[in-house]
Amino acid sequence: MPDNSTGKSFKPTKYIPVSTAAILLVGSSTLFFVFTCPWLTRAVSPLIPFYNGIVFLFVLANFSMATFMDPGIFPRADEDEDKEDDFRAPLYKNVEIKGIQVRMKWCATCHFYRPPRCSHCSVCDNCVEDFDHHCPWVNNCIGRRNYRYFFLFLLSLSAHMVGVFAFGLMYILNHLERLGALHTTVTLVVMCVAGLFFIPVVGLTGFHMVLVARGRTTNEQVTGKFRGGVNPFTRGCCGNIEYVLCSPLAPRYIVEPNRLHPVNVKPPFLRPDLPTRQISVKVNDNGIHANIPRNKSKVNLDSLEDKCLDSQPPLPPKADLNRYTELKSQLTSSEESTLSTKPLHPSTPAMYKYRPTFGANPKVLYQNPGEKVILQESCQSSPILEENGRGHDYRSEPNLDFPESKGSSIHRAFTSSPLQLDSFAINSRSLSLKHAHRRGGDKTPVHTIRSEGNASSPYKSVFAPTSLSNRNGSLSYDSLLNPSISPSSAECLAHPGVPMVGYHSPYLTAKMCHIQGGEIQHQAPSSYSPILSSRHSPHPRDPSPVRYDNLSKTIMASIQERKEMEEKEKLLHSHPHTRGLAADVYATNSGVYEASGSYGLKQGAVFPDEPRIPPKLSYGSRDNLLGGPSVFNTRNLHSRTPMNSLASSAGLGRAPRTSTTSLHTDVTNNNVQSHQALQSRPGEGAFRSPVHQTPSSPLVLPRSPSYNIQTPLSFMNALDMTDSPPLGGPREEVQLKAGHSKLNGQPGGLPRAECRLGSTSSSQGNPVSPNRNANVKKVSGVGGTTYEISV
Amino acid sequence: MGRGWVRCRWGWMTDHIQKFHNLQELRRSASLATKVFIQRDYSDGTVCQFQTKFPAELDSRIERQLFEDTVKTLNGFYAEAEKIGGQSYLEGCLACTTAYIIFLCMETRYEKVLKKISRYIQEQNEKIYAPRGLLITDPIERGMRVIEISIFEDRGSSGSTSSSSSTSSSSGR
Numbered sequence: 030m031p032d033n034s035t036g037k038s039f040k041p042t043k044y045i046p047v048s049t050a051a052i053l054l055v056g057s058s059t060l061f062f063v064f065t066c067p068w069l070t071r072a073v074s075p076l077i078p079f080y081n082g083i084v085f086l087f088v089l090a091n092f093s094m095a096t097f098m099d100p101g102i103f104p105r106a107d108e109d110e111d112k113e114d115d116f117r118a119p120l121y122k123n124v125e126i127k128g129i130q131v132r133m134k135w136c137a138t139c140h141f142y143r144p145p146r147c148s149h150c151s152v153c154d155n156c157v158e159d160f161d162h163h164c165p166w167v168n169n170c171i172g173r174r175n176y177r178y179f180f181l182f183l184l185s186l187s188a189h190m191v192g193v194f195a196f197g198l199m200y201i202l203n204h205l206e207r208l209g210a211l212h213t214t215v216t217l218v219v220m221c222v223a224g225l226f227f228i229p230v231v232g233l234t235g236f237h238m239v240l241v242a243r244g245r246t247t248n249e250q251v252t253g254k255f256r257g258g259v260n261p262f263t264r265g266c267c268g269n270i271e272y273v274l275c276s277p278l279a280p281r282y283i284v285e286p287n288r289l290h291p292v293n294v295k296p297p298f299l300r301p302d303l304p305t306r307q308i309s310v311k312v313n314d315n316g317i318h319a320n321i322p323r324n325k326s327k328v329n330l331d332s333l334e335d336k337c338l339d340s341q342p343p344l345p346p347k348a349d350l351n352r353y354t355e356l357k358s359q360l361t362s363s364e365e366s367t368l369s370t371k372p373l374h375p376s377t378p379a380m381y382k383y384r385p386t387f388g389a390n391p392k393v394l395y396q397n398p399g400e401k402v403i404l405q406e407s408c409q410s411s412p413i414l415e416e417n418g419r420g421h422d423y424r425s426e427p428n429l430d431f432p433e434s435k436g437s438s439i440h441r442a443f444t445s446s447p448l449q450l451d452s453f454a455i456n457s458r459s460l461s462l463k464h465a466h467r468r469g470g471d472k473t474p475v476h477t478i479r480s481e482g483n484a485s486s487p488y489k490s491v492f493a494p495t496s497l498s499n500r501n502g503s504l505s506y507d508s509l510l511n512p513s514i515s516p517s518s519a520e521c522l523a524h525p526g527v528p529m530v531g532y533h534s535p536y537l538t539a540k541m542c543h544i545q546g547g548e549i550q551h552q553a554p555s556s557y558s559p560i561l562s563s564r565h566s567p568h569p570r571d572p573s574p575v576r577y578d579n580l581s582k583t584i585m586a587s588i589q590e591r592k593e594m595e596e597k598e599k600l601l602h603s604h605p606h607t608r609g610l611a612a613d614v615y616a617t618n619s620g621v622y623e624a625s626g627s628y629g630l631k632q633g634a635v636f637p638d639e640p641r642i643p644p645k646l647s648y649g650s651r652d653n654l655l656g657g658p659s660v661f662n663t664r665n666l667h668s669r670t671p672m673n674s675l676a677s678s679a680g681l682g683r684a685p686r687t688s689t690t691s692l693h694t695d696v697t698n699n700n701v702q703s704h705q706a707l708q709s710r711p712g713e714g715a716f717r718s719p720v721h722q723t724p725s726s727p728l729v730l731p732r733s734p735s736y737n738i739q740t741p742l743s744f745m746n747a748l749d750m751t752d753s754p755p756l757g758g759p760r761e762e763v764q765l766k767a768g769h770s771k772l773n774g775q776p777g778g779l780p781r782a783e784c785r786l787g788s789t790s791s792s793q794g795n796p797v798s799p800n801r802n803a804n805v806k807k808v809s810g811v812g813g814t815t816y817e818i819s820v
Numbered sequence: 821m822g823r824g825w826v827r828c829r830w831g832w833m834t835d836h837i838q839k840f841h842n843l844q845e846l847r848r849s850a851s852l853a854t855k856v857f858i859q860r861d862y863s864d865g866t867v868c869q870f871q872t873k874f875p876a877e878l879d880s881r882i883e884r885q886l887f888e889d890t891v892k893t894l895n896g897f898y899a900e901a902e903k904i905g906g907q908s909y910l911e912g913c914l915a916c917t918t919a920y921i922i923f924l925c926m927e928t929r930y931e932k933v934l935k936k937i938s939r940y941i942q943e944q945n946e947k948i949y950a951p952r953g954l955l956i957t958d959p960i961e962r963g964m965r966v967i968e969i970s971i972f973e974d975r976g977s978s979g980s981t982s983s984s985s986s987t988s989s990s991s992g993r
Binding site for chain 1: 850857862864865881882883902904908909911912915916920929934945946949952953954955961962964965966968972974
């Protein structure tokens, strides 16, 4: 009968609990009304059936709403929302909620970072907002939208059962002499049914009343997220009750958008006036661009903090020349705005380099190497750093091939930012050059570049620290003299189809120069193209426009970690004996936040979204999952993760996009994984010495009462990355216990603690990545909640 | 015969010119360059708020103030929609008493605000964002996780001109 040809096969078994519940409910109540109520109406009062009728109707209504209402399912994210490869992006992202660090996990099925309190239901294969649990009795997830109806269903069902039992008892007591009669028998049967289900239903009702008062979901309660910690989502007892009962009905996300009418986006596009005050720059030009109005080149650094780009210079008349994706020019001038400028990261403190305009007056301003341009969107430096990282990530993928430079560039945010600026500048120049080239007839920019190059060469030494001159040099010489250098490069993001002609962005050049001190120009031709052109880069990835803006500290940390990792990786490849170091590096990367007793951010914490990890690096990436060349690395990671934190999975990449992952990611089991860890540990041998494991146990245990009990790295199947061998101990016991208890779908009959242990064991922490080879074992928790454990 | 021939030629020319203009129009169309995603601001819990931080990619496309105004207005709408107060309480009671049948007839407050938001976004797109080559997608389509802003680039008149000459129709031949 089940049709297994499609992915979503019709499984009749999943309808058994809900059918049973419905039949019992409706059947028993009908029998009560038919057989018991007439006498009660006559003997006691007509209000009895009226009251029972109202309550029964209420029960039915809430039951229907809980069953059929969308719990708050998130639609799958579009492809372009996640441009980063899954196996390079971190598994977790930190976000701060009311001062508490909360971890958002990447959902491999739905392709987004799950919002706080969201969880993926493996039964429904959906991410559900404010996920409570999946209730088999209503065959639906309980989430934000239908939690109130579920709660009211429980309350009303309890009241209804109490009423039915009480009035049935009254009937029986008055008909003791006729126990064999039909009515009496039926009433007795109804009473038995009511009495049988009374304990589990009332127990569940009480459990949820406690949850409501505390402002927790079932998922959070059974996974122990707030045990000993602080719940950032609570609004106080009264506020929580009010929220559950009185909040407006949340909207459906899976809905057909009713488009009023599509808005046409047609060029020409307006451009904003570029700000004049973003940077404090003492521009020191090389004398080429006499035509550039200098009045706008001086900007007050001091005024930076106060100003947002409120007042901007008037749009230059050459705005129509902008045809390409633009680098934001730091200095505003009329010529600048005519440039095809890429939006530079505004918060990038940088040695500002003015981009040449190839419109009417292609000029290049060179900044005094001593000058420092600091662009701040806010007064905080951490967003700057964060944005630096994102700027890197977003713009193209420079970090793919030059991780060290990226790391270093981010690490020294202020000093390295000129590279970013420069890259954008160069990109704009390249684009302008392209533009000029394509126009075919405008030789002026080329000549100008040449002249600039010539003029800039004497400045090379001066600008060497900032590589400005190098850039210029490459701009003037390399691009022009080696037109074939980067034929594949320079598909700027805006114009995928436009070939770069004879010009390669010295972005890398500048960066490399900055880092290596100077023989960049030779490297640039070969190395540039992967940088600039995402399409032609070795990484077959589109640059990601996705930006996660809220994780400054973690980005900083993660970038450091990545840098270290890459260095370690080099060491690893060159010196096999430095594994320990590598392990250290990876361990730091994997860290997350289990500050003991709170949601603290661990040292070496997560790098929230550092996608630019070469596939070889093992952040628990998909490569690791496949046990590829990074196996070694992951082992190291694994061996050290217990030392570092429970959230070892944090540093690891997201699970691959497979549907099976969802089954595992949602509720996997530390227990099981620690099982594997324990079992495989002897096999690991070389890399995971017990020495690593044992010290971690004391470290781990105190951290358990944190927001997320960290699961072992579940995506290292063979390797068992368990960051929680210490947790494996108690969890094993619990696991065994859970195994013994019969929990499948039985709502009652089990002590709550046992259920809780069972479900705790089964759902501890975050299910990290899927265990591909794992079997799935279903463990039921309280009220028939089912958790899948990867065995 | 001669006049007919001239008319045919004239028709051919006008058609050609028309197609040329159409293609010019096509060539001036915008192409989607990239997308910026404004993430949710969870600093205050799970209430629906979006970050007002100005993304770098829009820096040269739109004034900061306009963008922030848009996001702040949206945040205000969402806050109004999720406000727990008199109206939501009444709605809940009404729904309970009618066994939730009222949901079939009436629009909830949240849905009303969502429609308002949708209209607002449409208006913002028409007035402010589309002229700048941007397009805001209603966050409800993304599960209210992100505001998606599509950045368009002008492809310019860089297309081949051969296509214009290849199509020509003669009328009345």
